Amino acid sequence: xxxxxxxxxxxxxxxxxxxxxxxxxxxxxxxxxxxxxxxxxxxxxxxxxxxxxxxxxxxxxxxxxxxxxxxxxxxxxxxxxxxxxxxxxxxxxxxxxxxxxxxxxxxxxxxxxxxxxxxxxxxxxxxxxxxxxxxxxxxxxxxxxxxxxxxxxxxxxxxxxxxxxxxxxxxxxxxxxxxxxxxxxx
Numbered sequence: 069x070x071x072x073x074x075x076x077x078x079x080x081x082x083x084x085x086x087x088x089x090x091x092x093x094x095x096x097x098x099x100x101x102x103x104x105x106x107x108x109x110x111x112x113x114x115x116x117x118x119x120x121x122x123x124x125x126x127x128x129x130x131x132x133x134x135x136x137x138x139x140x141x142x143x144x145x146x147x148x149x150x151x152x153x154x155x156x157x158x159x160x161x162x163x164x165x166x167x168x169x170x171x172x173x174x175x176x177x178x179x180x181x182x183x184x185x186x187x188x189x190x191x192x193x194x195x196x197x198x199x200x201x202x203x204x205x206x207x208x209x210x211x212x213x214x215x216x217x218x219x220x221x222x223x224x225x226x227x228x229x230x231x232x233x234x235x236x237x238x239x240x241x242x243x244x245x246x247x248x249x250x251x252x253x254x
Contacts, residue, residue: 073220076134077211083127084200086235090115091193093249101186109174114246116167118234124163126230128156133222138211141220145210155199162192
């Protein structure tokens with residue numbers, strides 16, 4: 069299934085705005101832990117499930133496809149971007165690690181030191197924010213340059229078609245707490 073690359077890029081930018089809102093919530097949980105308060109671990113779980121089932125499994129693979137299009141169509145614009153797929157894999161690894169820690173706390177099966185949760189969560193937030201900023205400031209403008217010169221279509225048929233389970237119209241029941249924690253839309 070071919071999709072207009074400009075539409076896909078607009079969708080990726082919207083995903084970044086949505087992910088930033090979710091990271092703000094995650095940051096609030098870190099602040100609670102730093103103040104020796106117990107965070108809402110059910111919300112923590114929903115946030116990390118969301119981050120691993122949508123950004124890691126859908127958003128980043130779409131970016132990889134657009135990056136690959138840039139690399140093949142305009143190698144002159146892709147210089148120095150070889151790390152993009154590895155960066156996405158590292159973000160997924162960090163997200164899965166954090167999700168496993170939250171699952172362990174919620175299951176009562178393991179004790180995860182507060183300091184480790186704070187450090188791992190803070191590192192995840194910082195890594196993802198830095199990555200999204202870099203994409204917005206460097207990768208996406210390169211893709212815009214390619215699309216300004218010649219409109220492109222991208223084939224997304226290899227990807228599973230999954231809507232954003234929190235920000236799309238059909239909200240999944242498993243993310244109700246996360247949805248209720250989001251600030252009102254401006």
